[in-house]
Amino acid sequence: MGTPVNAPAALSCRGLGLGYDGSALILSDVDLDVGAGEVLALLGPSGSGKTTLLHAVAGFVAPRTGELWLGGVLASTPRRCLPPERRRVGVVFQNYALWPHLAVRDIVAYPVRRRGVPAAAARDAAGELLDRMGLSDLADRRPAQLSGGEQQRVGLARALAADPALFLFDEPTAHLDAHLRAIVLAEVARRRAEAGAAAVYATHDAAEALAIAGRVAVLHGGGAAQVGTPDEVYRRPVDRTVARLSGPASVLDGAVLDRTAESVTIRAGDRRVTVATSAPPGGGGAAVVRPDWVRLGGDLPATVASVRFAGPHTDIHLDTAAGQVVVRGSGSSRHAPGDHVMWTLCEAWPVP
Numbered sequence: 493m494g495t496p497v498n499a500p501a502a503l504s505c506r507g508l509g510l511g512y513d514g515s516a517l518i519l520s521d522v523d524l525d526v527g528a529g530e531v532l533a534l535l536g537p538s539g540s541g542k543t544t545l546l547h548a549v550a551g552f553v554a555p556r557t558g559e560l561w562l563g564g565v566l567a568s569t570p571r572r573c574l575p576p577e578r579r580r581v582g583v584v585f586q587n588y589a590l591w592p593h594l595a596v597r598d599i600v601a602y603p604v605r606r607r608g609v610p611a612a613a614a615r616d617a618a619g620e621l622l623d624r625m626g627l628s629d630l631a632d633r634r635p636a637q638l639s640g641g642e643q644q645r646v647g648l649a650r651a652l653a654a655d656p657a658l659f660l661f662d663e664p665t666a667h668l669d670a671h672l673r674a675i676v677l678a679e680v681a682r683r684r685a686e687a688g689a690a691a692v693y694a695t696h697d698a699a700e701a702l703a704i705a706g707r708v709a710v711l712h713g714g715g716a717a718q719v720g721t722p723d724e725v726y727r728r729p730v731d732r733t734v735a736r737l738s739g740p741a742s743v744l745d746g747a748v749l750d751r752t753a754e755s756v757t758i759r760a761g762d763r764r765v766t767v768a769t770s771a772p773p774g775g776g777g778a779a780v781v782r783p784d785w786v787r788l789g790g791d792l793p794a795t796v797a798s799v800r801f802a803g804p805h806t807d808i809h810l811d812t813a814a815g816q817v818v819v820r821g822s823g824s825s826r827h828a829p830g831d832h833v834m835w836t837l838c839e840a841w842p843v844p
């Protein structure tokens with residue numbers, strides 16, 4: 493579905509401060525925009541405030557400071573909040589939050605009824621939606637009779653039935669096994685795209701955030717530490733915490749000797765290694781190295797510290813004169829701890 497040119501942002505947060513009664517602010521001064529039809533991932537560790545921010549957007553939590561706009565409408569200020577039912581948002585919760593006493597068809601029909609559709613027509617619409625999602629066999633069951641994956645797909649159906657302009661996904665795959673995570677993630681992405689609505693997708697899983705979103709906001713330290721495309725956040729993290737949250741990263745402390753506009757020079761024992769970078773010039777600090785920025789072979793010596801086979805890839809941890817780095821190779825590895833190997837640094841990113 494196309495997005496009208498100049499459509500107002502699905503969500504704008506301006507100077508948003510959030511906290512619970514009597515406690516210090518959990519998030520302060522958050523400025524975020526999600527364009528119409530855009531998907532933003534909220535990536536942060538447990539307790540960083542992802543759920544709190546989503547609840548503020550849904551209208552369950554009032555801000556302590558700032559403003560929250562939805563589709564060009566001022567929805568929340570510390571003095572005035574549009575009630576949740578007057579916001580065109582569809583929420584998919586981490587713990588499913590399906591009403592236990594209702595059958596699946598009625599759970600999905602509920603948001604349709606709330607849009608003013610008569611009961612019988614709402615049940616028909618819910619039946620059609622469940623049919624489209626391949627869930628019609630579950631229509632007469634109650635949540636307790638469903639698996640976790642089925643419950644979450646019903647949660648997604650309920651959010652879709654609200655015909656939202658903005659989806660809020662709160663770690664929807666958190667309680668699912670690896671196989672179901674992939675299925676539910678694919679379904680979330682597909683249904684969101686079909687609906688053409690914007691989405692905020694909260695997760696602590698870097699791979700999920702980078703894969704699903706057009707932009708990623710990394711929450712830590714009480715605010716949005718970095719907002720950028722998945723590639724920007726992965727390749728140019730603003731600090732070591734963002735680097736670690738956004739994927740596997742080795743941090744080489746005190747390793748940066750010098751950086752120009754085009755290159756960064758890393759100390760590796762008595763050797764100096766210069767690699768291309770687009771970081772601002774300056775000296776000192778640490779360097780972030782991703783597993784795919786290092787390869788085996790070359791002219792720098794290292795000792796294999798450990799080898800971790802993970803199926804499609806193997807991580808080889810190397811003790812080097814610059815610090816420990818990880819090389820990711822495909823398949824299994826012939827290396828063992830204690831092996832002496834050579835390595836090459838292909839890319840590095842300086843952080844404070």
Ligand SMILES: Nc1ncnc2c1ncn2[C@@H]1O[C@H](COP(=O)(O)OP(=O)(O)OP(=O)(O)O)[C@@H](O)[C@H]1O
Pocket residue numbers: 512513515518536537538539540541542543544545696
């Ligand atoms: N109702 C509440 N009253 C008081 N404090 C709360 C409440 N809900 C959450 N908090 C606190 O707010 C902080 C942020 O919690 P929040 O649930 O937003 O984090 P999160 O990033 O979603 O974490 P997780 O990934 O574990 O779900 C935590 O320190 C938490 O203890």
